[in-house]
Amino acid sequence: MDAKRKIGTPYQEALLGLSEQISTIYREEECSADIAVDAYLIQDDRFICLQASIAGREAWVPLEIGTEGWSDTRRARLIYEVTRVVRKRLDLERYTGEYVKAQVGKVIDAYR
Incomplete structure (x- = not known):
């Protein structure tokens, strides 16, 4: 099962996809979890x-505009939902x- x-x-x-990208940046940079989220039109x-x-690093994903169209209300909702998920x-x-740190600590302590 290699395919996601x-x-x-x-x-x-x-x-x-966006949450996975941000998660990767978070692990690589070992930074605080302060995020900024935006939604806007492209192409x-x-x-x-x-x-x-x-x-200071950005992650983004495209999303088809769909039948709902674009409005300030939709933009605000998207920002809110993306922020919650991330x-x-x-x-x-x-x-x-x-959790991993605590479990590894227990293993190491067992060898004292």
Whole structure:
């Protein structure tokens, strides 16, 4: 099972892809979890760019504009939802890191 499993809609895939990119940056840079999120139109207003930045590095994914169109309300909703997903992913990254550190500490302590 080398291929990644698709989880659903293109929007869900975009959220997953963006959260994975930010998670990778977070691990590589060992930085704080302060993120900035934006959403805007690209390619002659045919696609939405969902963008997040952390530690001065940016990650982004394209999303088809779809039938809903573009409005300030949709932009605000996208920013809110992307922020929630990315923050939750970073919370899980921190938790996982702390858990692994504690477990490795127990193994090392067993050899004292």
